[in-house]
Structures are given as structure tokens and as C-alpha cells.
Amino acid sequence: MSRSEHPETPPLSAATFHILLALAGGDRHGYAIGKEVEEQTAGAVSLGPGTLYRILKQLTIDAWIAEIDSADDEHERRRTYRLTSRGRAIAQAEARRLDALVSVARARRLLPALAR
Amino acid sequence: MSRSEHPETPPLSAATFHILLALAGGDRHGYAIGKEVEEQTAGAVSLGPGTLYRILKQLTIDAWIAEIDSADDEHERRRTYRLTSRGRAIAQAEARRLDALVSVARARRLLPALAR
DNA sequence: GACAATGCATCCATTATGGATATAATCCAT
DNA sequence: ATGGATTATATCCATAATGGATGCATTGTC
Structure with missing residues (x-):
């Protein structure tokens, strides 16, 4: 992550999207x-600490997420994050892109047709 | 692509999945x-020649795709590929993974609820 | 109190990607 | 038919992105 900013448009890296x-x-x-x-990916996707904390730092700089005060005084070390409206909008765009991809996969019978 | 084989399990790289x-x-x-x-991604995703032909070569080695004889005698230079059953199975697994991801996105209101 | 798990950070080797470059065939307009 | 755009593949290289190692400190558990 030496780039100063994430691209504003999809595709996002898989790691970035998982975090958002x-x-x-x-x-x-x-x-x-x-x-x-x-857990969500049943172990299929795991972010190394390098990837995880590097991306969190960059996402904060880009204001896609923001660090918030944690109400938890017992864990001073934790840094808690919240999705910003900008970050949410970008995650939505990426979700739409993936949804379109899945639709193509369905049309080509890589997935069963939608139940109705 | 110095690895001799793609991972048998998802996640695939975005480029690899698009090709499959x-x-x-x-x-x-x-x-x-x-x-x-x-075209399918409206220009959002474009594979550079390095990425494209490198991956095609590796996919052929891994037998996820196979080069077939093109019926077209007019284009000797073309190399035509076909998805193997193995490649199809792997593409299916990846499609399921993405579908699950999209479902989570939907549950978290990044996408509108499914119409019924 | 010992030990595992949590939690964050940084560095480094490896891997993946895009773009430049090269080469050649095909298509199309003139 | 000729010249230029597009098609088509291949390889190289600089850059980008990732995972794992390492370090260190705190919290939870027995």
C-alpha cells in the first residue's frame, strides 16, 4: 500500500472489501x-497482520473509515473503527459490482438459478 | 505467477476468476x-497483456483450461481455450464464495433486499 | 504467576499486476 | 494494392499488494 489513495471506483482489493x-x-x-x-469465510480468507493494519491505516487516511473513541476503558490498546458515509458508498458500489458478477456466473450456470 | 499451481480452493485472484x-x-x-x-465490467476491470497471457499459460498447465483446435483457419495466430471440468468446478466454488459475500452485503444493507 | 490469546505495529520476501515493448497477421478504407 | 488501425500473442520490468515473521505489550484463564 504505497499508493496514497485507494481508487475511488471498483474494483477494490479483496482484502479492502472484506474489511469494509x-x-x-x-x-x-x-x-x-x-x-x-x-469466521465469515470459514477460514478461506485470512488477512495477515501486515495486510490488515496497513489497510486500516490507509482507509483512515482516505476517510473511508474513522477511528472512534471506544467506550471500553478496559482495552486501551484497541483502536475501534467506524465506516464513514463515504466508505459506505464505496462499499455499496463494490457490492453492486460483485452482485453483477454473480449474476453472470448464474446465467452461465456456475450457480443454480434463483429459487422463486 | 512463479507458483507452479493455483490454489485449489478459493479465493481466486480477481483476474483468474474473470478469465474462467x-x-x-x-x-x-x-x-x-x-x-x-x-465490456462485461463496463471498463472497470481490464487485464493487461502481462496478466492475461501469463494467467492463461498457467491455467493451461494446471489443466483448468485447455487449448483446443480452432475451426478457424483464417486466424492461425489465435489460441482458443476451453474450460475443463476441473476448471468449471473451481469456478463454481469461487462463484459460491462470491455469492455468499454478496448475501452478507445484502444483510448489511449495502444492497437492496431481493425482490420477490 | 504462568501461559495462551488478544492487540497493534513494522519489516521483508514473495507474489501479482499493469504497462511498455516487440512482433506479426488481419481488416478496412482508399 | 497499400497503408494504417486493430487484432493477437509473448516477454520483460517496475510497481503494487500480500502474508508471515518478529517484536512487544496487555488481557484473560487456570
């Missing part, structure tokens, strides 16, 4: 995001 | 695959 998606589920600190991605 | 997805639509030669990806 985790935060779309509520405020979380870095380590919790990493754990959630692992 | 294009071939799921029928036999195509490399250049046509690149064009289709660009």
Missing part, C-alpha cells in the same frame, strides 16, 4: 475485523 | 477474453 464489509456490520477494532473475516 | 467466467460463456481466444472482461 465487516465494518458494515458495526463498529469493530482491527483484530476483531480480522477474526470476523476468518 | 468468460470461458464459462463458451470457447474463446485470449484477446477475446480480455475484450469481454472489459
Whole structure:
């Protein structure tokens, strides 16, 4: 992540989208995001600490996420993040892109037709 | 692409999945695959020649795709590829992974609820 | 109190990608 | 038919992105 900014338009890197998606589920600190991605993907996707904390730093700079005061005084070390409206908009755009991709996969019978 | 084999399990790189997805639509030669990806994604995703031909070579080695005889005698230079059953199975697995991801995005209101 | 798990940070080797470059065939307009 | 744009593949290189190692400190558990 030597680039100063993420591209404003999709595609996002898989790691970046997973982080935004985790935060779309509520405020979380870095380590919790990493754990959630692992659980959500049944271990298929795991972000190394290098990837995880580097991207969090950059996303904060780009204001796609913001660090917030954690109400938890017991864990001073934690840095808790929240998705910004900008970050949400970008995550939505990426979600739409992936949805379109899945639709093509369905049309080409890589996935079963939608139940109705 | 110095690795001798792609991972058998998702996640695939975005470029690899786009190539497999294009071939799921029928036999195509490399250049046509690149064009289709660009059109299908409205220009958002474009594979450089380095990425495109390198991956095609590796996918052939891994037998996820196979080079077939083109019926077209007018274009000797073309190399036409076909998805193998193995390649199709892997593309299916990746499509399922993405579909699950999209479902999470939908549950978190990054996408509108499914129409019924 | 010992030990594992949590939590963040940085560095480094590896991997993946895009773009430049090269080469050649095909298509199309003139 | 000729000249230029497009098609088509291949390789090289600089850059970007990733994972894992390492370090260090805190929190939870027995």
C-alpha cells in the first residue's frame, strides 16, 4: 500500500472489501475485523497482520473509515473503527459490482438459478 | 505467477476468476477474453497483456483450461481455450464464495433486499 | 504467576499486476 | 494494392499488494 489513495471506483482489493464489509456490520477494532473475516469465510480468507493494519491505516487516511473513541476503558490498546458515509458508498458500489458478477456466473450456470 | 499451481480452493485472484467466467460463456481466444472482461465490467476491470497471457499459460498447465483446435483457419495466430471440468468446478466454488459475500452485503444493507 | 490469546505495529520476501515493448497477421478504407 | 488501425500473442520490468515473521505489550484463564 504505497499508493496514497485507494481508487475511488471498483474494483477494490479483496482484502479492502472484506474489511469494509465487516465494518458494515458495526463498529469493530482491527483484530476483531480480522477474526470476523476468518469466521465469515470459514477460514478461506485470512488477512495477515501486515495486510490488515496497513489497510486500516490507509482507509483512515482516505476517510473511508474513522477511528472512534471506544467506550471500553478496559482495552486501551484497541483502536475501534467506524465506516464513514463515504466508505459506505464505496462499499455499496463494490457490492453492486460483485452482485453483477454473480449474476453472470448464474446465467452461465456456475450457480443454480434463483429459487422463486 | 512463479507458483507452479493455483490454489485449489478459493479465493481466486480477481483476474483468474474473470478469465474462467468468460470461458464459462463458451470457447474463446485470449484477446477475446480480455475484450469481454472489459465490456462485461463496463471498463472497470481490464487485464493487461502481462496478466492475461501469463494467467492463461498457467491455467493451461494446471489443466483448468485447455487449448483446443480452432475451426478457424483464417486466424492461425489465435489460441482458443476451453474450460475443463476441473476448471468449471473451481469456478463454481469461487462463484459460491462470491455469492455468499454478496448475501452478507445484502444483510448489511449495502444492497437492496431481493425482490420477490 | 504462568501461559495462551488478544492487540497493534513494522519489516521483508514473495507474489501479482499493469504497462511498455516487440512482433506479426488481419481488416478496412482508399 | 497499400497503408494504417486493430487484432493477437509473448516477454520483460517496475510497481503494487500480500502474508508471515518478529517484536512487544496487555488481557484473560487456570
